[in-house]
Amino acid sequence: MPMNFFPPPNVVGAILATLILWFLEMRFAYWPLPSNRLTHARNNFMLGICSLLLLGAAAGVSVTVSIFAREQGWGVLNWLRLPLFFETIAGALLYDLGNYWIHRSQHLVPALWRLHRAHHTDRYIDVSSAFRFHPLESLYRGVCFIALVFVAGISIYSILLYAVLASVALPLSHANLNIPTSWESWCRYGLVLPLHHRIHHSMKRAEYARNYGIVFLWWDLLFGTYLDPGTVTDLKTGLDYTTEKQSTELAALFREPFVSPTASAPFEDSR
Ligand SMILES: [Zn+2]
Ligand SMILES: [Zn+2]
Known part of the structure; x- marks a missing residue:
């Protein structure tokens, strides 16, 4: 019996966005392309595959929880009973707001920072860095997402909408693209762009505790963590207390949560 296999739209979105951005980087790069570009990308994708399976x-599970919460009438949006269109948009926005705080919590709590650190040891940020998440970090994020869907009453339509948005926004925000800072004034109320997110990968304490947004920048503007890219000069990415090996080797990426850094971790309160 023939089987119909349709990959989820977020998987298609992520593959297409990554491929397009990979080739755009070859023409409009912000940083010079490194000689180990393919190896760097392969390692990031290998780490990402484990994470994506968990996510x-x-x-x-989130879809099952969403359907159950809807049937029981549990969760904020299920109490409000908005028209479907507005409920779908509100659910996707709440998902992004939750994602902002999940990310920020990883810069506030030392144990969570360990899980997130592999993402920040990357010294060369490009589209493949969007997939550089340790599986333990993805496990933490996955549990948070399930709780968020339950508490906020997020519908399956919102989950799908947000999954598609994030599948394009994450590769875009990490792409090594030279987007002029003059664009900042009109794009700050839209998607997170590379010129915003690369600041979050800075080695400097005044810069890495900024621009946490995943899809939209609004939350950084709202909670006072936005940093205008026009004010940043001499940007260096990665963590200054990690070695080249920690930045590039696949085994080192998997070990990252279990090694002790030689210097203090970049928590917000250490600014
Ligand atoms: Zn971070
Ligand atoms: Zn990042």
Whole structure:
């Protein structure tokens, strides 16, 4: 019996966005392309595949939880009973707001920072860095997403909408693209662009505790963590207390949560 296989739209979105951005980087790069570009990308994708499997499982549980919460009338949006269109938009925005705080919590709590650190040891930020998340970090994020769907009463339509938005926004925000800072004034109320997110990967304490947004920048503007890219000069990415090996080797990426850094971790309160 023939089987119909349709990959989820967020998987298609992520593959297409990554491929397009990979080739755009070759023409409009912000930083010179490194000689180990392919190896760097391969390692980031290998780490990402493990993470995406966990996040995919979490998404499956989230859908079940969403349907159950809807049937029981539990969760904020299920109490409000908005028209479907507005409920879908509100759910996706709440998901992004939750994602902002999940990310920020990883810069506030030392144990969570350990899980997130592999993402920040990357010294060369490009589209593949969007997939550089340790599986333990993805496990933490997946559990948070399930709780968020339950508490906020986020519908399956919102989950799908947000998954598609994030599948394009994450590769875009990490792409090594030279977007003029003059664009900042009109794009600050839209998607997170590379010129915003690369600041979050800075080695400087005054810069890495900024621009946490995943899809939209609004939350950084709202909670006072936005930093205008026009004010940043001499940007260096990565963590100054990690070695080249920690930045590039696949085994080192998997070990990252279990090694002790030689200097203090970049928590917000250490600014
Ligand atoms: Zn971060
Ligand atoms: Zn990042």
